[in-house]
Amino acid sequence: MNIIIDNKSGAPIYDQIYSQIKNQIISGALKEDEPLPSIRNLAKDLRISVITTKRAYDELEKEGFIYTIAAKGCFVAPRNVELLREENLKKIEALMQEIIGLSASCNLSREDLTEMFQLMLKEN
Secondary structure: OOOOOOOOOOOOHHHHHHHHHHHHHHHOOOOOOOEOOOHHHHHHHHOOOHHHHHHHHHHHHHOOOEEEEOOOEEEEOOOOHHHHHHHHHHHHHHHHHHHHHHHHHOOOOHHHHHHHHHHHHHHO
């Protein structure tokens, strides 16, 4: 597992850890039931507070991306197809909002956008 903390980023450190682990799970880089580093070891490796690492793991567990076994550690949760679908839907919605903003700045009509989208679908 590879995590890079960017101190210049505006994102909190726990959120950077959370996002990077979550993305590695979604992409398949981290496999189902794969053990994660202990909270203490990850904190030590990243030179951050244990509390920060615990917060990231707690968020991941709350959202169903990891699970914890007492005295064993944290593991990647089995892929929940519905959870992954929801994550992808959120990404699509965010991109669509960006498209709407860009299209307004270019004075594109709904029909223009629909036509562009139809052409792209035909190409794929």
